Amino acid sequence: MKKKITIIGSTGSIGTQALEVIEKISDKFEIIGLSAGTNVDLLNQQIAKFHPKKVCISTKAEIIDKSVKVLYGDTGLEELCSDKENDIILVAVSGKIGLRPTISAIKNGIDIALANKETLVMAGDIVIDLAKKYNVNILPVDSEHSAIHQCIKDISQVSKLIITASGGPFLHKTLEEMRNATVEQTLKHPRWNMGKKITVDSATLMNKGLEVIEAHHLFGFDYDDIEVVIHPQSIVHSAVEYKDGSVVAQLGLPSMHIPIQYAITYPNRVEGIKSKSFSFAEIAHLDFEKPDFDKFKTVSLAFEAGRTGGNATTIINAANEEAVFAFLANKIKLFDIYSITEKIYSETNVIKTPTLEEIFETDSETRFKTRELIKKYFN
Numbered sequence: 001m002k003k004k005i006t007i008i009g010s011t012g013s014i015g016t017q018a019l020e021v022i023e024k025i026s027d028k029f030e031i032i033g034l035s036a037g038t039n040v041d042l043l044n045q046q047i048a049k050f051h052p053k054k055v056c057i058s059t060k061a062e063i064i065d066k067s068v069k070v071l072y073g074d075t076g077l078e079e080l081c082s083d084k085e086n087d088i089i090l091v092a093v094s095g096k097i098g099l100r101p102t103i104s105a106i107k108n109g110i111d112i113a114l115a116n117k118e119t120l121v122m123a124g125d126i127v128i129d130l131a132k133k134y135n136v137n138i139l140p141v142d143s144e145h146s147a148i149h150q151c152i153k154d155i156s157q158v159s160k161l162i163i164t165a166s167g168g169p170f171l172h173k174t175l176e177e178m179r180n181a182t183v184e185q186t187l188k189h190p191r192w193n194m195g196k197k198i199t200v201d202s203a204t205l206m207n208k209g210l211e212v213i214e215a216h217h218l219f220g221f222d223y224d225d226i227e228v229v230i231h232p233q234s235i236v237h238s239a240v241e242y243k244d245g246s247v248v249a250q251l252g253l254p255s256m257h258i259p260i261q262y263a264i265t266y267p268n269r270v271e272g273i274k275s276k277s278f279s280f281a282e283i284a285h286l287d288f289e290k291p292d293f294d295k296f297k298t299v300s301l302a303f304e305a306g307r308t309g310g311n312a313t314t315i316i317n318a319a320n321e322e323a324v325f326a327f328l329a330n331k332i333k334l335f336d337i338y339s340i341t342e343k344i345y346s347e348t349n350v351i352k353t354p355t356l357e358e359i360f361e362t363d364s365e366t367r368f369k370t371r372e373l374i375k376k377y378f379n
């Protein structure tokens with residue numbers, strides 16, 4: 001029987017790669033729903049090719065195929081993800097928009113393939129508790145978490161998670177070069193082709209910070225037992241250390257097709273889109289180094305917010321995202337992203353066990369404060 005799937009954010013980097021995977025193994029999947037933000041042209045092309053029953057777009061626009069049910073906006077996304085006909089929902093939207101639809105899917109007992117890391121950074125405790133309550137699997141799409149998921153046989157015997165980071169475009173650049181980095185230089189990631197927001201986060205290493213928080217929630221590990229290591233080749237996607245000192249790592253050529261496919265076909269493995277066979281001899285060597293936490297302060301900030309818990313990680317997520325948007329709009333410099341996020345974080349009171357509504361309030365208030373700060377000091 002075909003697995004029934006909805007992809008939200010089908011027009012993005014992860015969404016389009018997920019459709020490439022599904023095209024290759026189309027005998028295994030039926031697409032129930034797709035969603036776009038504003039790229040309606042691409043959504044129309046995807047509808048013509050994959051024939052979903054329903055779609056959602058952020059605002060009114062013309063959907064050519066009149067047999068498709070069209071939903072709109074944030075409530076439309078929640079409705080799309082509540083449809084119990086789905087076996088799995090791939091959450092591939094970017095930013096805070098992923099949280100509510102993920103919760104709707106969980107409450108309807110639908111498994112989640114989660115690319116949107118902001119969902120767990122904003123409200124990991126709530127989301128993981130709900131997933132347990134409704135007996136829903138949250139299958140990681142993020143390559144590091146997919147790697148860890150693949151390495152763990154018996155989680156009770158694992159003592160440490162080791163998350164690798166490519167180090168982004170400024171790994172071996174001086175502080176001065178990084179300070180003067182343009183948007184164009186920042187968006188040139190050496191290994192991965194991704195959406196703009198996550199590409200900037202990869203350059204500041206905030207992406208790794210967010211991934212540490214994501215790993216804490218997905219696998220229930222203390223922050224003291226999560227380590228970040230720089231590995232520029234992006235071949236070892238992450239690893240786990242077992243109590244007896246044995247280390248199991250997951251390797252592969254850098255491609256998001258594999259983790260996307262593993263999440264949606266789990267627990268099975270299929271041939272799918274694999275392009276060429278892996279060769280250690282061709283790779284020849286793998287490098288590892290300690291992250292420079294003085295240069296990449298975002299990682300330490302994420303660890304600190306993670307250890308503080310409650311809505312602390314909601315705050316850094318929102319402040320960082322607004323600062324990234326300001327950087328992309330050429331309003332601030334790359335280094336200001338950290339200083340702004342740190343300032344907003346240090347000035348906001350933390351709620352230890354926030355409700356979902358308090359999470360959303362924190363998110364909106366933090367974004368407002370961040371935009372005001374940028375207006376005041378950087379315009």
Ligand code: NDP
Binds near residue numbers: 091141192
């Ligand atoms: P993109 O920016 O490429 O895509 C984002 C998707 O979300 C698009 O389909 C976009 O629609 C949609 N979207 C954006 N805003 C809204 C909105 N307000 N309402 C409805 N839909 C919206 O991002 P990525 O694919 O790179 O990343 C998606 C998520 O996956 C992020 O959370 C990221 O952190 C995570 N991730 C990504 C990886 C990657 O390799 N790209 C790796 C690991 C995690 P449209 O374009 O039509 O406006």
Ligand code: MG
Binds near residue numbers: 142143144211
């Ligand atoms: Mg990742």
